Amino acid sequence: MNKHRLYTAGPTPIPPAGLLAMAQPIDYHRSERFCELMLEVECHLKYLCRTEADVAVIASSGTGAMECAIVNLFSPSDEVVVIRGGKFGERWAEMAAAFGLRTVSIDLEWGSSVDPSQIDAVLRDHPGTKAVLGTLCETSTGALHDIRGLGEVTRRHDVLLVCDAVSALGADDFRMDDWNVDALVSCSQKGLMTPPGLGLCAFGERALAAGESARLPRYYFDFRRYRKSLGKGQTPFTPAVSLLYGLHQALRQLREEGLDSVLERHARLATATREAVKALGLSVFAGCPANTVTSIRLPDGFDGKLLTSTLRDRHNVIFAGGQDHLMGRIIRIAHLGWMDDYDVIVAVSALERGLRECGLDVPLGSGVSAAQAVLGGQATEHSR
Amino acid sequence: MNKHRLYTAGPTPIPPAGLLAMAQPIDYHRSERFCELMLEVECHLKYLCRTEADVAVIASSGTGAMECAIVNLFSPSDEVVVIRGGKFGERWAEMAAAFGLRTVSIDLEWGSSVDPSQIDAVLRDHPGTKAVLGTLCETSTGALHDIRGLGEVTRRHDVLLVCDAVSALGADDFRMDDWNVDALVSCSQKGLMTPPGLGLCAFGERALAAGESARLPRYYFDFRRYRKSLGKGQTPFTPAVSLLYGLHQALRQLREEGLDSVLERHARLATATREAVKALGLSVFAGCPANTVTSIRLPDGFDGKLLTSTLRDRHNVIFAGGQDHLMGRIIRIAHLGWMDDYDVIVAVSALERGLRECGLDVPLGSGVSAAQAVLGGQATEHSR
Numbered sequence: 170m171n172k173h174r175l176y177t178a179g180p181t182p183i184p185p186a187g188l189l190a191m192a193q194p195i196d197y198h199r200s201e202r203f204c205e206l207m208l209e210v211e212c213h214l215k216y217l218c219r220t221e222a223d224v225a226v227i228a229s230s231g232t233g234a235m236e237c238a239i240v241n242l243f244s245p246s247d248e249v250v251v252i253r254g255g256k257f258g259e260r261w262a263e264m265a266a267a268f269g270l271r272t273v274s275i276d277l278e279w280g281s282s283v284d285p286s287q288i289d290a291v292l293r294d295h296p297g298t299k300a301v302l303g304t305l306c307e308t309s310t311g312a313l314h315d316i317r318g319l320g321e322v323t324r325r326h327d328v329l330l331v332c333d334a335v336s337a338l339g340a341d342d343f344r345m346d347d348w349n350v351d352a353l354v355s356c357s358q359k360g361l362m363t364p365p366g367l368g369l370c371a372f373g374e375r376a377l378a379a380g381e382s383a384r385l386p387r388y389y390f391d392f393r394r395y396r397k398s399l400g401k402g403q404t405p406f407t408p409a410v411s412l413l414y415g416l417h418q419a420l421r422q423l424r425e426e427g428l429d430s431v432l433e434r435h436a437r438l439a440t441a442t443r444e445a446v447k448a449l450g451l452s453v454f455a456g457c458p459a460n461t462v463t464s465i466r467l468p469d470g471f472d473g474k475l476l477t478s479t480l481r482d483r484h485n486v487i488f489a490g491g492q493d494h495l496m497g498r499i500i501r502i503a504h505l506g507w508m509d510d511y512d513v514i515v516a517v518s519a520l521e522r523g524l525r526e527c528g529l530d531v532p533l534g535s536g537v538s539a540a541q542a543v544l545g546g547q548a549t550e551h552s553r
Numbered sequence: 554m555n556k557h558r559l560y561t562a563g564p565t566p567i568p569p570a571g572l573l574a575m576a577q578p579i580d581y582h583r584s585e586r587f588c589e590l591m592l593e594v595e596c597h598l599k600y601l602c603r604t605e606a607d608v609a610v611i612a613s614s615g616t617g618a619m620e621c622a623i624v625n626l627f628s629p630s631d632e633v634v635v636i637r638g639g640k641f642g643e644r645w646a647e648m649a650a651a652f653g654l655r656t657v658s659i660d661l662e663w664g665s666s667v668d669p670s671q672i673d674a675v676l677r678d679h680p681g682t683k684a685v686l687g688t689l690c691e692t693s694t695g696a697l698h699d700i701r702g703l704g705e706v707t708r709r710h711d712v713l714l715v716c717d718a719v720s721a722l723g724a725d726d727f728r729m730d731d732w733n734v735d736a737l738v739s740c741s742q743k744g745l746m747t748p749p750g751l752g753l754c755a756f757g758e759r760a761l762a763a764g765e766s767a768r769l770p771r772y773y774f775d776f777r778r779y780r781k782s783l784g785k786g787q788t789p790f791t792p793a794v795s796l797l798y799g800l801h802q803a804l805r806q807l808r809e810e811g812l813d814s815v816l817e818r819h820a821r822l823a824t825a826t827r828e829a830v831k832a833l834g835l836s837v838f839a840g841c842p843a844n845t846v847t848s849i850r851l852p853d854g855f856d857g858k859l860l861t862s863t864l865r866d867r868h869n870v871i872f873a874g875g876q877d878h879l880m881g882r883i884i885r886i887a888h889l890g891w892m893d894d895y896d897v898i899v900a901v902s903a904l905e906r907g908l909r910e911c912g913l914d915v916p917l918g919s920g921v922s923a924a925q926a927v928l929g930g931q932a933t934e935h936s937r
Contacts, residue, residue, distance in 0.1 A: 183579050
């Protein structure tokens, strides 16, 4: 008996209808049927990002979508502010440096979120700044950042806001247009319930204007090429056809549930997970936790790597550990995408058993009970 | 009744075992099971490319793999020779220009193949040339290029040879190491019988050395990042997990059949198709046709677009037409990947009927008979 349960913040489980859609015989990407599918995907993506801007789908991982934003917006030596509070904020910084941008780093303790007033001060000190590169949910820590607040600041300074919503799109609230986000990047394998391999990139008016004078060399990620194809059901290069079958199915499912309901579900699952963590005497690692993934601080001296391997090997339950200096010190449980109340119950149940098997004397059932209370409606505390 | 038959030179049909592999629940890409699968994929790819070099798998289309070669090998203003005899040779030229390289173009009539002595002369005239960018099968015309001959010339001049084997890998003979190919690019959706979304890039010793001094900015396509992960079953960024399940299955199938047998099969299917074309009083467009795809020159005044749409709408058989100035003037039939004798019989049968329905008075059955003679063993003329 080998039932496998995946709680990583990407890839996330794929709904059976999506798996079946991807298992159908492949079609020519210039066919009418495929073009219609692409047009529907484009329309659903605008709905999901709450934007009027065009959202391009690229055959790449989320990092490819990040590169798409960088190479289309900037010229060598442009100055950008990066918020480094985890692995993916650091990725922005590394990538900006690789493309010869000058970066001003806001270094946060991992797990904390940026205060928009901090960015306000930095932008006052650096009047030549071209853009702020932010992250909605820093997947490595589970911290949610105030993108709405950042958008107010960047707009006031007439600076672009580029947002990595890789893991949080479809899980935490995000409003590209209302929040003054100029460029958005995301991908398929998180809230979008599709396997990895599709990057998403959306450029608002101000980003498009910046793109016209951007001088970084580009071809595969040249947004102008994607833009020409948008609205025609086409792509500049051969699209990842089968993954798009899966994405199309997932987006239909998301739309049927309704984005507000989807976000409410993620809020409920996240709340239940956090309450369970507290009931077990542990604490949530992120100061301002996202509804995408919950990272849990493990007691000093506790072997986090043993916990993830125990759960994997004995229970077939896959949690992610910490990355870089957090390795072994936190674990991360995603409640993301194709997940419901009972998936959280399983996760918490496995967490309790794993902790005990690794020598931490938690009261069996206390986490599950706390989660039940939230999920059953006794203590609903929907975040935002 | 709506049986759909796909003869485009990408995507090509996916074997059912591959479709099923991709339909299995997704796994974490850091799991042991996935790492083992990646290691097998790496090993099979070396076999397929006939190389000792590392072959990286990138989440991208074939164009992304081309960009991987460009950004890792060159610095701005480097001089490269491009062979422009079709759409994909032109893509090399466009891409080289986008990255600020100086290009010397060898302009061929579409359908013809380059003579290595031509390149020899050009390299003598341009002693500063860093590389020649070639194409094994120019998919837009079906022309095969003499990469082995090019390799002799480039090695003599101490110039790098970069080869786009996007459509021909696993269909036409290709020997990366024996032929002195320094960098190879290919992808999943042609001879590799996997949906689009995976780019392949292999760098030999000389390419790796060139990469050390290459100054084009790069991150997502930085080969150094991929190389660090190779041999560990890892990837620097989230891989396209489900597509890799499909690729793994397809490569096992290829290896079971044996590369020599696979190439022999493609040669037989191509020969049968060409013989059928001649028997129908038409001619093969390419002077030196590849075994990947057969392009057929249509009679002057004949409406090639009507032919492809008739076959699509009435017969559910998908051939590709010509691109750019060849639109309407040629059609292209791929016999590529998961294709056998009877797929060619169907293609030729449909071709005959489509031609007649579009007003060309071809003798019904003559093409099929000619193909039968080859496939049944009466007139085997295995190319190379």
